[in-house]
Amino acid sequence: MNGVIRPGVSEDAEVLQAIEAHADALLIDSLGAPEWPPAGDGAERLGAPGFVLVVEDPEDSSPIGFVHVLDADGHAHLEQLSVLPSSGRQGYGRRLVDAALDEARERGYTRMSLRTYAEIPWNAPFYASCGFLESIPETPFQRGLVDTEASLSLDRYGRRVQMTVEL
DSSP states (O other): OOOOEEEOOGGGHHHHHHHHHHHHHHHHHHHTOSOOOOOOOHHHHHHSSEEEEEEEOTTTOOEEEEEEEEEETTEEEEEEEEEOGGGTTSSHHHHHHHHHHHHHHHTTOSEEEEEEESSSTTTHHHHHHTTOEEEOOOSHHHHHHHHHHHHTTGGGGSOEEEEEEEO
16 A cells, blocks of 8 residues: 555545545445535635645555645644545555644644544544544634534534544
8 A cells, every 4th residue: 555645736626526425425324314415625625724635546646535634723623534435444544644644743733623423433433543532622613613513413423523633
């Protein structure tokens, strides 16, 4: 398992959205969720404050996963991590998280937060194995995410948690 990790570029916009949609399908199936918000717009992700890193397939250099980290009120927030299910369980997600943590450190952030499902194995348990710990939403941005999740009723599919790692 190799695969180059590189910054996302505008040419990646469509494929980012497709990767997220495929990865979401796995989550939706696991949750038994009849309704789910659509995948994020790739161009919007790439244009948002923060950064996107992409991992490429070692065979043909096509994107197979990405991590999107927002700069939210001066804090790093891991907004999305998606890997194509066909490339799952090969370490790409962990490599993307590690690369995102390194990039955030280089940008001067001191910690990174995220929101996820507590009981889905590739959600909170995975992030805990990367050093993230459950935490309390402290910033206006983080509290706003809790409100957004409530408005979407995401908690009907399982407990939602915030997690943070010190950089």
